[in-house]
Amino acid sequence: MSDVPVGRLMSTDLVTVGVDATAAEAAARMSETGVTSILVVDGAGRLEGLLTGTDFVTLVRENDPEDETPVGTCMTTDVVTVSRTDSVDALSALADGTYTHLPVTDDERVVVGMLSTTDLTRYLAERG
DSSP: OTTOBHHHHOBOOOOEEETTOBHHHHHHHHHHHTOSEEEEEOTTSBEEEEEEHHHHHHHHHHSOTTSOOBGGGTSBOSOOOBOTTSBGGGOHHHHTTSOSEEEEEOTTOBEEEEEEHHHHHHHHHHHO
């Protein structure tokens, strides 16, 4: 898999919310679309953060999940990203289980895709 670029495997059907969305709005969007993490972007589509199921566990423990908590206060902001030209072989963060989703961004941090462990599994199964 060393020569397989991220762009070949990534998903491009992205689920996003704006940085000003509430946690309740983000949770509803995640539930509607069946995703376990949601990209938080600015008006130009640049990545501001990632809201994951783990972030929601923390939110529920500390707050009422129905409140108007902005996603900006509970999202992960030190998001590890990759580019579409990165080699899949170099993605140790997915391989070692540190992350299950890696946003794919361009040089301006505009989100162009999402690479998940599901994408890698699907690729390996198809090569089978």
